[in-house]
Amino acid sequence: MTDTAAVRPEVDADIARELAIAAARRLLENRAENPDVGGKALKDLGDQGAQEVLAARLAELAPGDAVLSEEAADSDARLGADRVWIIDPLDGTREYSEGRDDWAVHIALVVKGELSLGAVALGGPDEVLVSSELDGHAPAQEGRIRIAVSRSRAPELVQSVSASLDAELVPMGSAGVKICSVVRGEADAYVHGGGQYEWDSAAPVAVARAAGLHTARLDGSELVYNQPNPYLPDLVVCRPELRDEVMTSIRAALASQADGKEHGVR
Numbered sequence: 001m002t003d004t005a006a007v008r009p010e011v012d013a014d015i016a017r018e019l020a021i022a023a024a025r026r027l028l029e030n031r032a033e034n035p036d037v038g039g040k041a042l043k044d045l046g047d048q049g050a051q052e053v054l055a056a057r058l059a060e061l062a063p064g065d066a067v068l069s070e071e072a073a074d075s076d077a078r079l080g081a082d083r084v085w086i087i088d089p090l091d092g093t094r095e096y097s098e099g100r101d102d103w104a105v106h107i108a109l110v111v112k113g114e115l116s117l118g119a120v121a122l123g124g125p126d127e128v129l130v131s132s133e134l135d136g137h138a139p140a141q142e143g144r145i146r147i148a149v150s151r152s153r154a155p156e157l158v159q160s161v162s163a164s165l166d167a168e169l170v171p172m173g174s175a176g177v178k179i180c181s182v183v184r185g186e187a188d189a190y191v192h193g194g195g196q197y198e199w200d201s202a203a204p205v206a207v208a209r210a211a212g213l214h215t216a217r218l219d220g221s222e223l224v225y226n227q228p229n230p231y232l233p234d235l236v237v238c239r240p241e242l243r244d245e246v247m248t249s250i251r252a253a254l255a256s257q258a259d260g261k262e263h264g265v266r
Helices: 009-033 039-061 076-080 093-097 156-165 175-183 198-210 240-262
Strands: 066-069 083-091 104-111 114-122 128-130 146-150 168-172 189-192 214-216 235-238
Touching (some): 009 083, 009 114, 039 066, 039 083, 146 156, 146 175, 156 240, 168 175, 175 189, 175 198, 175 235, 235 240
Parallel strands (some): 146 168, 146 189
Antiparallel strands (some): 214 235
């Protein structure tokens, strides 16, 4: 592995941004070059094309680093590596295949076990949020709390939290877009409990942390990356002033779900 593991933040930020831009550009090219392709075929084209770009660029720019990608075979070698890139070449395949722009490219870097950097390209190469370039998040807006949620039916947990907080649900695409919507002031929180992997959240969580947002698992524990099993099924991201209120609502919703299961309620 590289022997400059902790002393190249500016170089790594440039690499992360370049990777995100290159993959996002390829994704737009793939969609433009295949106007008659849609659905799963376009999703697969997007995943494959973006993965090829990222693999080639990482081999060139960070040849000694380990990689964990949604679209590549995993290796235990990353567990002993000082530097591990965690990437999602295309987060939000459904949105991408439908011609929407609420998809993202995720590029994260874990250094010596700590999530140190994240870059997220939002819907193309022109808007990329890089954690090292942020010094805050958008100001709060007046009105009800807004919770970013899947475009399909909101999970029971999110519905319970929303009811408790009298919150407005704001539908949007990929996990990266939802997390970054809190950074950008388009939502106040994102609560997820339906199953994800490290590549779904690593980069946008790094961005959210750098912006000063609260990030955690639903039980309040820290989100930890580059684990032997990359399954990381739940998270919450919210404005810091809402942390106690949101976490209290989540605990109550989880307790209610557990009580319902214990008593056979479905």
